[in-house]
Amino acid sequence: MATPILVVDDSAVSRSIVIRSLPPGWDVAITQAANGQEALSALRQRPHAVVLLDLNMPVMDGYQFLEAIGQSELARPIVIVLSGDIQPGAQARVKQLGAHAFVKKPVRADTVLAALRECGVL
Amino acid sequence: MDPLARALIEVIESVCATMLDLAITEIAAPATPVPDGFTGRVEIAGGWSGMLVLRCDRAFAHACATILFADDGCGDHAASDAIGELTSMVAGNLKALLPAPARLSLPRVVATGEAGDAPLRGQAIAQVHLQLPAGQRAEIMLVGDAVVRPTTPFERGETADTIDDTQTLHEPP
Numbered sequence: 001m002a003t004p005i006l007v008v009d010d011s012a013v014s015r016s017i018v019i020r021s022l023p024p025g026w027d028v029a030i031t032q033a034a035n036g037q038e039a040l041s042a043l044r045q046r047p048h049a050v051v052l053l054d055l056n057m058p059v060m061d062g063y064q065f066l067e068a069i070g071q072s073e074l075a076r077p078i079v080i081v082l083s084g085d086i087q088p089g090a091q092a093r094v095k096q097l098g099a100h101a102f103v104k105k106p107v108r109a110d111t112v113l114a115a116l117r118e119c120g121v122l
Numbered sequence: 123m124d125p126l127a128r129a130l131i132e133v134i135e136s137v138c139a140t141m142l143d144l145a146i147t148e149i150a151a152p153a154t155p156v157p158d159g160f161t162g163r164v165e166i167a168g169g170w171s172g173m174l175v176l177r178c179d180r181a182f183a184h185a186c187a188t189i190l191f192a193d194d195g196c197g198d199h200a201a202s203d204a205i206g207e208l209t210s211m212v213a214g215n216l217k218a219l220l221p222a223p224a225r226l227s228l229p230r231v232v233a234t235g236e237a238g239d240a241p242l243r244g245q246a247i248a249q250v251h252l253q254l255p256a257g258q259r260a261e262i263m264l265v266g267d268a269v270v271r272p273t274t275p276f277e278r279g280e281t282a283d284t285i286d287d288t289q290t291l292h293e294p295p
Binding site (some may be wrong): 010011012013014016017020056057058083084085086087089105106108 | 137140141187190191192200203204206207210211212213214215217218222223224226228
């Protein structure tokens with residue numbers, strides 16, 4: 001059965017890069033969302049095993065999404081944050097909010113694979 | 123070379139190599155301005171106030187979009203999205219080099235000459251001219267407060283509990 005993956009980023013370019021960086025041959029069903037609010041709607045419609053999450057987005061950013069999911073009754077997916085903000089403060093805060101791993105943007109296939117393995121997804 | 127300009131070059135070289143698999147080269151300041159294309163801006167607030175500006179010609183933006191979308195037929199919308207993401211990634215990677223806290227806005231991209239393509243306020247404290255292998259041109263600059271003072275949170279009397287550099291600057295509605 002395909003693993004349901006939710007890719008959350010306001011940039012279509014960035015979503016495209018993230019999707020292309022997923023391990024080849026991995027059987028996935030991908031849903032895309034342009035902000036945290038859309039991502040929450042997608043999770044309400046059906047559970048996703050993994051969320052690949054940008055931080056800097058309009059409407060609802062990545063931090064707000066993590067806070068919202070932490071306060072909700074939704075099934076908790078594995079959340080991997082993808083961000084160009086590599087400061088320790090950002091990484092510490094997302095971990096505190098429940099993210100499982102942090103990948104620096106621009107993402108590369110090897111760093112995404114490492115994060116998926118770190119989280120026990122692969 | 124000015125350390126900020128050096129940092130700008132290193133960051134954009136790294137982002138372009140990873141994101142586009144393209145070697146971007148620094149060039150001497152050309153006699154003519156960058157031809158019409160797109161301007162991406164990310165505002166920075168906190169320990170230093172200003173903005174990161176990436177200005178490029180149309181061919182540069184389309185080259186980026188063609189690679190990113192793996193599609194030769196990319197239009198201006200895709201080109202604009204590509205420049206927004208490139209500007210955002212460079213700003214995110216530069217953030218660690220700026221005085222904390224540094225809060226970033228969402229990227230805003232306008233086509234040259236369009237409404238919103240306002241003249242830049244403030245002076246460019248670091249500026250680098252760039253070129254892709256096929257000659258497409260761009261320039262990237264930090265515009266804002268004249269001096270970047272690398273103060274530490276400790277010098278400002280902040281503590282680990284009070285420092286929050288993770289907020290996002292949101293555009294007013």
